[in-house]
Amino acid sequence: MQRPFFIILIALLPLYAFAQKDTTVIKNAMLRLDQALLNRDSVALAQLLHPQLTYGHSNGWVQSREEVWTDGVTGKLRYKTIRPEAAATFAATETTIITRQLIYVEGMVSDKQFAMQLQVLQTWIKTKNGWQLLARQSVKTANNEPIK
Structure with a gap:
């Protein structure tokens, strides 16, 4: 009875290794995206954002790739802080x-603070x-500070 269990376990190990490697890559991509948004880095945004991106905000605003890029680079949308509050979870x-996350x-x-x-x-x-980021959607949690 134990032999089939070990065969299945050995068969699944490459998938686990694949998922671990790519989640590390995605964690790095997520960090690069946050830094690109904070620093208004047009080159990094162009690399990380998929041409068919839909970028949904918590207020219902949905942006295309071009809008995220333009608004980020021109400063229409300026991030001061993007800080993880908990570890990300992954499905791969x-x-x-x-x-x-x-x-x-x-x-x-x-010019309105949030x-x-x-x-x-x-x-x-x-x-x-x-x-590349294909889609993003955010929702506000119950622990929100008021808009300043």
């Missing part, structure tokens, strides 16, 4: 990784250009 296949953000949009805690869902896909 060979070409898609879905992440969930609790974060705290502060910044300004059209500060809030968000639950963020991201979908990353593997492309010829590496892992």
